[in-house]
Amino acid sequence: MTTFFGAIADDLTGATDLAGLLARSGVAVSLRMGVPSAPPQTTAPVEIIALKCRTAPVDEAVAGTRSALDWLRRAGAQRFFWKYCSTFDSTPRGNIGPVAEALMRDLGAGQTIYCPAFPENGRSIFMGNLFVGEQPLAESPMKDHPLTPMRDSNLIRLLEPQVGSAVGLANRLCVARGPEALRARLAELKAQGVAHVIVDAVANDDLHVIAEACRDLPLMTGGSAVAMPLPKLWLEQGLLPEASGNRGRDMARGPAIVLSGSCSAMTNAQVAAFIAQGHPALQLDPLDLAGNGAGAALGWLSRQPGDAVPIIYATARPESVRAAQDRLGRERAGEIVEEALAACAVAARDQGRRQFVVAGGETSGAVGRALEIERLDVGREIAPGVPWCFAESGGHPIAITLKSGNFGAESFFEDALGMLDP
Numbered sequence: 001m002t003t004f005f006g007a008i009a010d011d012l013t014g015a016t017d018l019a020g021l022l023a024r025s026g027v028a029v030s031l032r033m034g035v036p037s038a039p040p041q042t043t044a045p046v047e048i049i050a051l052k053c054r055t056a057p058v059d060e061a062v063a064g065t066r067s068a069l070d071w072l073r074r075a076g077a078q079r080f081f082w083k084y085c086s087t088f089d090s091t092p093r094g095n096i097g098p099v100a101e102a103l104m105r106d107l108g109a110g111q112t113i114y115c116p117a118f119p120e121n122g123r124s125i126f127m128g129n130l131f132v133g134e135q136p137l138a139e140s141p142m143k144d145h146p147l148t149p150m151r152d153s154n155l156i157r158l159l160e161p162q163v164g165s166a167v168g169l170a171n172r173l174c175v176a177r178g179p180e181a182l183r184a185r186l187a188e189l190k191a192q193g194v195a196h197v198i199v200d201a202v203a204n205d206d207l208h209v210i211a212e213a214c215r216d217l218p219l220m221t222g223g224s225a226v227a228m229p230l231p232k233l234w235l236e237q238g239l240l241p242e243a244s245g246n247r248g249r250d251m252a253r254g255p256a257i258v259l260s261g262s263c264s265a266m267t268n269a270q271v272a273a274f275i276a277q278g279h280p281a282l283q284l285d286p287l288d289l290a291g292n293g294a295g296a297a298l299g300w301l302s303r304q305p306g307d308a309v310p311i312i313y314a315t316a317r318p319e320s321v322r323a324a325q326d327r328l329g330r331e332r333a334g335e336i337v338e339e340a341l342a343a344c345a346v347a348a349r350d351q352g353r354r355q356f357v358v359a360g361g362e363t364s365g366a367v368g369r370a371l372e373i374e375r376l377d378v379g380r381e382i383a384p385g386v387p388w389c390f391a392e393s394g395g396h397p398i399a400i401t402l403k404s405g406n407f408g409a410e411s412f413f414e415d416a417l418g419m420l421d422p
């Protein structure tokens, strides 16, 4: 099967978010953890490559995305998407703009759009300004992000220092007039030499207009939501084949485990709700791990019966996270926990567990790498932006879902496991 649509995401849970939304169309979607070392062989009509380059040095991010682009082109892709966070996480140096420019150069694309809007999750763009719920971006909690503090809400001003040429706007009044009007606006800006266009969107209807107007652009950029309407449009045009059933459903048999390294408010509630259901639970303590390693956790895991669904979690309230960080350093504390959860994942697989529910963006990356997952076939969504995926690990078929911090309802873990019950 040849690939038609190729997307590159700047982190793993961003990639699964995009994958879940695209798979709503019924088209087969495959996700790769990093650029595959082997050239493309069997590929899906929609291929997503997850990188880890949101805060990488610009040169590294550009090189990584260019090699992802090269792989996707060799897989046959003809339309491309650069996926970043719906809060436009970046600094004046990058990486959103420099990567977009590099991809445009490689593709010979004269213009692209930037639309991080995600109305279902409260991200909207009006007159070039990005809102998180009802707050301007720069007044939202993103203003204090440790790596990419967002101190301006205006996407034109945010993008300008990141790119080498003019940035323009197609505003909501234009989008509201429909795809023809938007196409005309893009052509007008192109005639003025504007290669980078921010496009307003406040509701899902706007995203449909944008997708319709931009379906033939070689490169689009944005959050996951603006890509969501694209597969349906291409299906209607015969450019994408319909999916042939839910691949991988049979592969999902076997005992399950929940691994949680996210400390978000929602994950804390999800862990508490799951434990309240009576599942065997083990809390990891970073200080204990630092002193004694993960042996005790592995021992506990080996004693859990196959028909139980154990949860191993480092999830904790902000006070105890801070206490561990004060003792060990923020990075070291994170690494120790990620390593322990990754070791538990491998042990669980070796003991025959085949269903993995993982909470936390960084945690997901660590677990995915430890399980040596190269490719994920994307299945049904458990919650918006969180699909079940099917993969191979150590020669075994497994089902795995990777949930970033605040996604999913309180019952997320039970919801996920319930969906795989025969």
Ligand code: ADP
Binding pocket: 261, 262, 263, 264, 267, 286, 314, 315, 316, 320, 321, 322, 324, 325, 333, 334, 335, 336, 337, 338, 359, 360, 361, 362, 363, 364, 403, 404, 405, 406
């Ligand atoms: P999220 O998606 O919620 O941001 P991540 O997995 O990306 O979750 O990030 C959470 C980070 O916090 C990880 O590096 C994880 O190892 C670390 N961590 C988890 N539990 C603790 C804890 N109790 N103390 C300190 N750090 C922790």
